[in-house]
Amino acid sequence: MYNIGIDLGGTNIAAAIVAENGTIIRKGSVPTKREREYPEIIKDMAMLALKLIEEENIKLDDIYSIGVGSPGTPNPQKGIIVYANNLNFNNVPIRDEIRKYIDKPVYIGNDANVAALGEFECGAGKVYKDFVAITLGTGVGSGVIIDGKIIDGSFNGASELGHMTINFDGILCKCGRKGCWEQYSSATALIRDAKNAAINNPKSKLNNLVNGDVNKMNAKIPFDAALEGDEVAVKVINEYIRCLAIGIVNVINIFQPEIIVLGGGVSAQGDNLIKPLKENIIKEVYGGEEAFKTKVEVAKLGNDAGIIGAAMLYKAYEK
Amino acid sequence: MYNIGIDLGGTNIAAAIVAENGTIIRKGSVPTKREREYPEIIKDMAMLALKLIEEENIKLDDIYSIGVGSPGTPNPQKGIIVYANNLNFNNVPIRDEIRKYIDKPVYIGNDANVAALGEFECGAGKVYKDFVAITLGTGVGSGVIIDGKIIDGSFNGASELGHMTINFDGILCKCGRKGCWEQYSSATALIRDAKNAAINNPKSKLNNLVNGDVNKMNAKIPFDAALEGDEVAVKVINEYIRCLAIGIVNVINIFQPEIIVLGGGVSAQGDNLIKPLKENIIKEVYGGEEAFKTKVEVAKLGNDAGIIGAAMLYKAYEK
Incomplete structure (x- = not known):
């Protein structure tokens, strides 16, 4: 048996046939063209699956x-998206629309929670039951799984850790x-701070690495410049990691999960990120070093977490 | 059938015989005398129960x-307190010690989680399943119950919401x-700020209400002075409520529970606290007013939440 996972994004619809163990058998994508009405978008989702x-x-x-x-707030019981700003969705009946084309059970979830489920079932969270996924991308996305169940709140809008002050x-x-x-901790924030640092410090290597055009700044460049010893970049990275650690310590003090998994563009830095991050966490976690038992690791599934998690949604609802 | 609930505090040991519906049949207390060795303290707990x-x-x-x-970090499976700073407890076998005197099943839990359980089973949380209790006292204590289960983390130290930056x-x-x-949101913080405001503003009514001795400040006085129109007190209270709302919005964005219940000394203010608090929350909650479906109410059991919750611990572990 296979499941189909569909990751509805603002730019692209990605879908895959996924084996029960999480292996992607075949995947593809089509543009979302999000300015369209929802029946057209959802028809394209079904057609891609077929x-x-x-x-x-x-x-x-x-x-x-x-x-x-899907982005936004779902009602998984009804199979609708209650609202999703960036798709202009209001009470969109995803399940019913897909079933016009494919007569199968349809499960829906919030994209961040679904990506967390993917990592949990098939990636870095596989052997754990209390698990938090943090995605450092355009924003800070998150999904929390406690005792094997997604924490989606009483009104399906929980786990917005990125909007914790x-x-x-x-x-x-x-x-x-x-x-x-x-x-402070999204890739967007890092890019913003690296840009400003480059502008304010014309001699910084940050400027060389963007060939003098700060609009070419990305989340990798400040890490590269810091590794080359550029002091301005070191400062940017240190402050980025300090703030990331502050949020993660909050998450540990609140949930004390077995593992926190970091995904998104910034997480590609691997140990350059994880090692100093842990040093910062240990300084602040409640109960001190002895109480810091939560693992902090990099996600394993990359961009596929969303489609794999979507394909695994049936497990979350049949439990 | 009855259960015995014991609330081990730094100053007193309180205990009660509690009916299955949460009614206290008989209660009593003895001083903790926390400087003693643990076998003596726990013997007094058992003797009080008997x-x-x-x-x-x-x-x-x-x-x-x-x-x-009990204060500190328990290991409920083993029936021990792993550590509790203010009692100087390290791997204290509460269960085994009590069973030297009373041959009954013994369940242990962290005091804040246990008080939350009391409110959840028998107080303001009775009809809900996703519930957060916040105690505004010496510190900010908290207990989180999701889907009827205490969130105590993988290492029994979770739900330290008061130590969220x-x-x-x-x-x-x-x-x-x-x-x-x-x-910012403990009673201690409010008293600190009211004291400072009184010292810096000799004409404020805050000084009259403490009869000129700021060391008599308590958490009620700034509310009283604010109700009488004292501008200095109004400022203190507004800032207190602003910060309380900021933390609560974090809690909602993270858990989106059905209800948040406020206990501790400050919660005695009732609507004087809850009404402006909700106005502050609505301004900030993720998804705006429409997404703010979490109830915010005052706890019902007062100081008895701890002993009632302790008596209900068997339910949490037999579920």
Whole structure:
């Protein structure tokens, strides 16, 4: 038996046929063209799934379920997305629309929670039961799984760890609060700070690495410049890691999970990130070094976490 | 059948015979005298329980279990307190010690989690399943119950919401971090700020209400002065409620529980606290007013939450 996982993004719809052990059998994507009405978008999701099935030369009977990770707040019981700002979705019946084309059980979930589920079932969280996934990307995304179950709140909107204030008079967030964690620990935040540091320090290697055009800044460059000993970059990275550690210590003090898994672009830094991060965490965690038993590791599935997690949604709902 | 609930505090040991519905049948207390060795302290806990049973003229056979809420980090499986700074406890075998005197099942839990369990089973949380209790006292204590189960972390030290940083360059906390929530929202923090405001503003009514001695400040006085229109007190209270709301919005963004219940001395203010608090929360919660579905209410059991919760511990472990 296989499951279909669909990751609905603002730019692309990615889908895959996924084996029960999480192996991707075949995957593909089409542009979301999010300015369209939802029936067209969801039709493309179903058509992509059917195309993969046909290409792989398997039967519909070999498919057990379809799972969809979507931005926004889902109502998993009803199979709808209650709202998703960036897709302009309001009470969109994803399940019913997909079932117009494919008569299979359809499960939906929030994209961050679904990606966490992917890592939990098939990636870095595989052998654990209390698990937090943090994605350091455009924002700070997150998914929390305790005792094997997704914490999605009483109203399906929980685990917005990126919108936990860590600095209450700090940088204004687009959510309206000040000092949200994602204003300090997203890739976007790192790029913003590296850009400003480059502009304010013309001699910094940061400027060489972007060939003099700060708009070419990405999340890798400040790490590279810091490794080359550029003091300005070292300062940017140290402050980035300090703030990341502050949020992670909050997460540990709140959940004390077995493992926290970091994904997203910044996590590609591996030990350059994890090692100093842990040194910062140990200094602050409640109960001190002795109480710091939570593992902090890099995610394993990369961008596939979303489609694999979507394919695994049936497990979360059949438990 | 009854259960015995024991609330082990730094100053007093409180205990009660509790009916299955949470009604206290008989209660009593003895001083902890925490400078003593643990076998003596725990012997007094058992003796107090036996004395209540005798006074109530019931039989040991009428007692189903004994529950103990203790400061510090428990290992509920082993029935020990791993460490509790303020009692100088290190791997103290509470279960085994109590069973030297009373041959009944003994359950132990962290005092904040146990008090939350009391409110959850028998107080303001009775009809809910996703529930967060926040105690505004000497510190900010907390207990989180999701889907009817205490979130105590993989290493029994979770739910330290009071040690979530909300202001990372802020006031130094005794845990070693800067800007912990309890530095802004505990009764201690409110008293500190009211004292300072009184000293800096000799004409404020705050000074009248303490009869000129700021060391008589308590958490009620700034609320009283604010109600009388004292501008200095209004400022103190507004800032206190602003910071309390910031932490609570974090809790909602993280857990989105059905209800958050506030206990501890400050919660005695009732609507004077809850009404402006909700106005502050609505402004900041993720997803805005529409997404703010979590109830925020005052706890119902007062100081009895600890002994009632302790008596209910068997439910948490037999589930």
